[in-house]
Amino acid sequence: MLEIRNLHTSVQGKEILKGVNLKVNAGEVHAIMGPNGSGKSTLAQVLAGRETYVVTKGQVIYKGNDLLEMDPEERAREGVFLAFQYPVEIPGVTNTYFLKAALNAIRKHRGLEELDAVEFIALMKKKTEILHIDNSLLSRPVNEGFSGGEKKKNEIFQMAVLEPQLSILDETDSGLDIDALRIVADGVNKLKTKENATIVVTHYQRLLNYIVPDFVHILVDGRFVHSGGKELALELEEKGYDWVKDPDTVSA
Amino acid sequence: MISETLERYKSYFDAFEKSMNGESASAVHARRREAMKMFLELGFPSTKHEEWRFTNVTPISQTQFQPSTLSSIADVALSQIERFFLKEADGSRLVFIDGLFAPDLSSVDKKAQRITIDSLANALKGNVSAVETHLGTTAAFDENGFVALSTAFMYDGAFIHVPDNESVANPIQLLFIATGDSQPRVASPRNLVVVGKNAQVSIVEGYYHLRDQSYFTNSVSEIVVGSDSIVEFDRVINESDSAYHVSGIHIAQKASSVFTSNAISLSGLIIRNNVTAVLGGEHAECTLNGLSLGTGAELIDNHTAIDHASANCDSHELYKAILDGKSRGVFNGKIFVRKDAQKTDAKQTNKTLLLSDEAIMDTKPQLEIFADDVKCTHGATVGQLDDEQIFYLRARGISLDDARDLLTRAFALSVISKIRIEPLRKKLDTMLQEKLRHGRLENA
Numbered sequence: 001m002l003e004i005r006n007l008h009t010s011v012q013g014k015e016i017l018k019g020v021n022l023k024v025n026a027g028e029v030h031a032i033m034g035p036n037g038s039g040k041s042t043l044a045q046v047l048a049g050r051e052t053y054v055v056t057k058g059q060v061i062y063k064g065n066d067l068l069e070m071d072p073e074e075r076a077r078e079g080v081f082l083a084f085q086y087p088v089e090i091p092g093v094t095n096t097y098f099l100k101a102a103l104n105a106i107r108k109h110r111g112l113e114e115l116d117a118v119e120f121i122a123l124m125k126k127k128t129e130i131l132h133i134d135n136s137l138l139s140r141p142v143n144e145g146f147s148g149g150e151k152k153k154n155e156i157f158q159m160a161v162l163e164p165q166l167s168i169l170d171e172t173d174s175g176l177d178i179d180a181l182r183i184v185a186d187g188v189n190k191l192k193t194k195e196n197a198t199i200v201v202t203h204y205q206r207l208l209n210y211i212v213p214d215f216v217h218i219l220v221d222g223r224f225v226h227s228g229g230k231e232l233a234l235e236l237e238e239k240g241y242d243w244v245k246d247p248d249t250v251s252a
Numbered sequence: 253m254i255s256e257t258l259e260r261y262k263s264y265f266d267a268f269e270k271s272m273n274g275e276s277a278s279a280v281h282a283r284r285r286e287a288m289k290m291f292l293e294l295g296f297p298s299t300k301h302e303e304w305r306f307t308n309v310t311p312i313s314q315t316q317f318q319p320s321t322l323s324s325i326a327d328v329a330l331s332q333i334e335r336f337f338l339k340e341a342d343g344s345r346l347v348f349i350d351g352l353f354a355p356d357l358s359s360v361d362k363k364a365q366r367i368t369i370d371s372l373a374n375a376l377k378g379n380v381s382a383v384e385t386h387l388g389t390t391a392a393f394d395e396n397g398f399v400a401l402s403t404a405f406m407y408d409g410a411f412i413h414v415p416d417n418e419s420v421a422n423p424i425q426l427l428f429i430a431t432g433d434s435q436p437r438v439a440s441p442r443n444l445v446v447v448g449k450n451a452q453v454s455i456v457e458g459y460y461h462l463r464d465q466s467y468f469t470n471s472v473s474e475i476v477v478g479s480d481s482i483v484e485f486d487r488v489i490n491e492s493d494s495a496y497h498v499s500g501i502h503i504a505q506k507a508s509s510v511f512t513s514n515a516i517s518l519s520g521l522i523i524r525n526n527v528t529a530v531l532g533g534e535h536a537e538c539t540l541n542g543l544s545l546g547t548g549a550e551l552i553d554n555h556t557a558i559d560h561a562s563a564n565c566d567s568h569e570l571y572k573a574i575l576d577g578k579s580r581g582v583f584n585g586k587i588f589v590r591k592d593a594q595k596t597d598a599k600q601t602n603k604t605l606l607l608s609d610e611a612i613m614d615t616k617p618q619l620e621i622f623a624d625d626v627k628c629t630h631g632a633t634v635g636q637l638d639d640e641q642i643f644y645l646r647a648r649g650i651s652l653d654d655a656r657d658l659l660t661r662a663f664a665l666s667v668i669s670k671i672r673i674e675p676l677r678k679k680l681d682t683m684l685q686e687k688l689r690h691g692r693l694e695n696a
Binding site for chain 2 (some may be wrong): 075079082
């Protein structure tokens, strides 16, 4: 589904990613871990199409097409979803209005009929029930005045409504208490199918107790220094990031 | 020595005076004559005048506008203007064509017999004491040449009188339609709204046009709000984009009255709105909100002055502007707090969204506070659409243009949502969406 080949990116002349390679197939869950400043969030943002990052080298192939050639909205319509580390507040626009506009833009792109108000409300109701999310959230302006936990739940809710093929969760666990973390993880697990894939970007192993990855990759200074199965996350938890920070001590 | 322009208005005034019969001896006409004299002294303001620093009115003074009172009313069919009506609002509707009352296009709700909803021209024919007392006295004409000129030619408009303890259930619509026919005309609509004690009324004033021609609207509204009364006075200014609109809204509030005005400026080459409110009794509350949409070479200037002449009064102002193209916006908000007006609570906010690099906003709060126990706050921001918000929307599949439209609409709706008349909110949202196209602001 996704193949990242030797990806280099920089922001304001500073190189952040220094040759990232990654292959993600449908049905897989990949965890990307790494210390602060290693480039985890940069990778997530570049995949979603953030223009502040300049790709200096490399390729990203998504479902056989050049992902880097696409506008952010085109990527979203093709099934890429980024759950933001810091969801943006949009005063004056309700969640319902926003999601209806987003869903219909995606459906139109896929040649599907746009949903009318009644069909859309029914869909919302179904999705809030699956995720155990309070539906008062729907009539509130997007993320405005939301607590940290509500913002993250709202990201997962959007994911449930838009049904992406490739979901990238950028530090979705940061700032969550254990109950919120469970709800978020539970949502992600329920949405998992054989056809979609998930990339979980996280600093801590904690989330991976709930979302069990098939692969774990450790990013240090813009490169993957280690890849393995879910046990790698536990090893990292035990030994700390100092273990991987010096590339010489690790054989990938 | 007076200029050619003033000479021309003087001769129009003489012609206007000749067209009257017995009325020229009335007290109201004495005010017109006084106002004409004042206009000849003041003339049109220049940009050297502090109040007009950002708004050059030379295009208005140089165009040979003829007062519409000197011509007969143009023939307009109901079908031409129905689209300007508020749907589902069953109240009274007065229609004015180029400033002159059109009885055939109007309809007055006869149910409330004690309430007067009529044209000013009709009211002037009877000896109505509220007219004698308040017409041309609530709006001072000794400082602003436009008010003086409008007062000199005041003749028609709406006269609304709500006596003590009466309440008008449905909003009253006042529609001012410019035909844009023949030679450029100046209309001087004059509205007089007199509300007694413990009474309530909502009024929607709408300025619309049939053709994209140059014309000039120089309107003045005088609004007297009795104690414990509630008045909402909303305005929709959707003039031709070659037209000029200068308005004066003069409000006199008594104790414990609540006045709200939401002024939405959608289109017009130069729009200048002057709002003056005097809080003349304790516990009065005055709310002035405004939204300006500018595009092309439009200039939209909102000047407000709230005079806290009594203690314990509140005033709130929220003025927003969305400017695209080479348009310009001006906001000047004066707040006077007199020496005895203790416990005043005044809040003023001005926010501008610039959609182009060439649009300009000039904003100036002006607080003059002579009391010592008051709360006065003001704030102004000028900014562009937020890149983070745009990216967030795009990352969910919404196109760049749609993201811009959505955010711009949300910015505007925060003012429109303050209107309490639901059919008006709906109409304005529709008009707004028609103007928002491909992430830009365009005149429909």
